[in-house]
Each structure stands twice: as C-alpha cells, then as structure tokens.
Amino acid sequence: MPMAIAKAERLMNLALCLLGTRRPLSKRELRGSIEAYLEAGTDDSFNRMFERDKDDLRELGLVIETVENLDGEVGYLARRDSNRLPPITLDAEEAAALGLAAKVWQQARLAGAASGALQKLRAAGMPEAEDPYEGHHSALEPRIPVHETAFEPLMLACRDRRPVVFDYRKANAARAETRHVEPWTLECWRGHWYLAGWDRERGAERVFRLSRITGKVRSRAGAFTAEVPDVVTVRETVESWAGETATRTARIRLRPGSGYPLRARATAVRDLGDGWDELEIPYGHGLDAGLVELGPEVVVLAPADLRADVMDRLRAVAKD
Numbered sequence: 090m091p092m093a094i095a096k097a098e099r100l101m102n103l104a105l106c107l108l109g110t111r112r113p114l115s116k117r118e119l120r121g122s123i124e125a126y127l128e129a130g131t132d133d134s135f136n137r138m139f140e141r142d143k144d145d146l147r148e149l150g151l152v153i154e155t156v157e158n159l160d161g162e163v164g165y166l167a168r169r170d171s172n173r174l175p176p177i178t179l180d181a182e183e184a185a186a187l188g189l190a191a192k193v194w195q196q197a198r199l200a201g202a203a204s205g206a207l208q209k210l211r212a213a214g215m216p217e218a219e220d221p222y223e224g225h226h227s228a229l230e231p232r233i234p235v236h237e238t239a240f241e242p243l244m245l246a247c248r249d250r251r252p253v254v255f256d257y258r259k260a261n262a263a264r265a266e267t268r269h270v271e272p273w274t275l276e277c278w279r280g281h282w283y284l285a286g287w288d289r290e291r292g293a294e295r296v297f298r299l300s301r302i303t304g305k306v307r308s309r310a311g312a313f314t315a316e317v318p319d320v321v322t323v324r325e326t327v328e329s330w331a332g333e334t335a336t337r338t339a340r341i342r343l344r345p346g347s348g349y350p351l352r353a354r355a356t357a358v359r360d361l362g363d364g365w366d367e368l369e370i371p372y373g374h375g376l377d378a379g380l381v382e383l384g385p386e387v388v389v390l391a392p393a394d395l396r397a398d399v400m401d402r403l404r405a406v407a408k409d
Contacts, residue, residue: 113164287315335371
C-alpha cells in the first residue's frame with residue numbers, strides 16, 4: 090500500500106476510534122484496535138507514530154482530549170459535541186468570495202491551508218458557488234504571487250505577534266541595515282508586498298518592501314512595546330508609504346518605453362522629441378526611491394525638493 094494511503098487510513102481509523110468511544114481510550118487499547126499500530130514493532134516506534142498521528146488530527150481540526158483516570162493511566166477521546174461545526178449561514182456570494190480567496194495563493198503551504206479550510210466548510214454545509222469563469226482559469230483566475238522568502242516568516246510573526254529582526258537594504262543604500270521590528274500586517278500594492286510595523290530603534294511606524302529584505306527573518310522573544318493600530322490605519326499607512334496616496338504633483342522626463350507604472354498614474358503626457366516624454370504625476374511618500382531605480386531613464390524637473398532627494402540618493406549609491 091502506498092505510504093500516503095496507509096497514513097490516511099491510519100488517521101481515519103484513529104479518528105473513528107476516538108469519536109466512537111464514550112470513555113477515554115488508553116494507548117494500549119488504541120494499539121490493540123488499529124492494525125497499523127500492531128505492526129509498528131517496538132514500543133518506541135508505536136509511540137512516535139501515535140504522537141505524530143495525534144498531532145496531525147489536531148492540525149486537521151479534531152479536538153482530542155487527554156484524560157487521566159484514578160489509576161493514573163492517560164486516555165484519549167474526541168467528544169462529538171466538541172467536534173461539531175456550528176451551522177454555516179453563508180450565502181452564494183459569500184461562498185464565492187471564500188472560493189476566490191482560496192484560489193489566490195500559489196505557495197504550496199498556503200494553498201494547502203486554504204484547501205483544507207474550504208473542505209471543512211463544505212462538509213459543514215457551505216453552498217457550492219457557480220464559477221462563471223470555468224474553463225478559462227488560465228487567463229482569468231486571480232493570483233497574488235509571492236516570491237520573497239521573507240513572506241511566510243513575516244506572515245506567521247504578524248499572526249503570532251512576535252517581534253522580528255532582519256537586514257534591510259534601502260533603495261539608495263549599498264549595504265543592508267539590521268532592523269528590529271514589531272510586525273503588524275502585510276499588504277500587497279501594485280505587485281509588491283510590504284510589511285507595516287513598529288521600528289524599535291527609530292521609535293516610529295515604518296513600512297518595508299519585502300523584496301529589499303536580505304537574509305533570514307529571525308524571531309525574537311518578548312511582547313510588543315507599541316500599540317497595534319486598527320487595520321484601516323495600517324492599510325492607509327502602507328498605501329501612503331508605497332506612494333499610492335497623492336499629496337503633490339511631480340513633473341518628470343521619461344524615456345519612451347520605460348516607467349510603465351509611472352505612466353499609468355500620469356495625469357498628462359507630452360512628447361518632447363529627442364527621445365523624451367514629459368509626465369505630470371500625482372505622488373506621495375516614496376516616489377524618490379522609485380525614480381532612483383529607473384536610473385538614466387528619468388530626469389526630475391519639479392518640484393525642487395524631490396529633485397534634490399533623488400540626486401542625494403544617486404550620490405549615496407555612487408559614493409558606496
């Protein structure tokens with residue numbers, strides 16, 4: 090029997106035993122009731138297999154109680170009333186939204202979690218939503234690709250409210266700096282992932298682009314020292330630091346065929362000839378870093394402070 094099938098059968102048998110009893114079952118009783126445990130060989134092999142299976146069932150959502158009787162013997166059971174989902178009241182639109190969200194993630198570990206969650210909801214009565222794009226998924230299915238290795242550890246740190254340390258290289262810096270951060274949330278803007286959180290050394294709210302994090306993200310013990318703002322505030326902060334909140338207008342020259350994200354935001358474009366276009370762009374925080382990345386493809390005309398910021402960044406890169 091293939092290993093995956095054998096494990097699935099063993100897990101199912103263990104779940105049925107735990108759900109089908111009115112009293113806790115000891116390891117000895119479970120070993121005598123499940124054939125795969127009888128074939129385990131040594132007690133150590135059985136104990137390792139049983140502990141892994143128990144953890145796997147709990148990960149799947151089964152509530153397993155551990156009970157010690159008067160003789161000190163430990164037993165296990167899964168009460169039916171503790172393993173019954175409440176009534177599902179999702180309508181078709183809500184079910185479609187959940188299905189859509191589950192399709193978004195492409196990374197294997199996230200995809201598995203999304204698939205498992207959907208299976209549990211459907212088993213509890215979530216309505217099946219009709220897919221208007223059936224047969225056209227390759228062209229129309231929404232996707233949020235995640236290429237940065239920092240994404241998963243930061244996602245878990247945000248969920249568990251754990252401080253982290255990582256090396257971060259700013260757009261105008263030749264070397265990375267170590268940042269001590271209390272992570273709040275991850276947001277995706279215009280194809281890039283950002284982390285919003287509290288920078289402990291700077292004592293201020295900061296946003297970090299994941300593609301500029303170098304090396305591993307390391308977790309640190311201890312509680313957050315700063316208050317976590319509400320979700321709306323965090324989203325607005327990420328939007329602002331990503332340059333999405335426009336407070337001013339910049340005038341730049343741009344080479345044809347380059348800077349398409351800037352062109353999409355431009356309110357006016359004029360062909361100057363000689364291989365240059367002139368654009369007017371509403372902008373907020375962070376535009377200087379984006380312009381530096383374009384190098385010789387862009388020239389800042391106005392305002393003067395934005396031009397100076399871009400020149401300072403370029404000089405810093407050239408100096409290092």
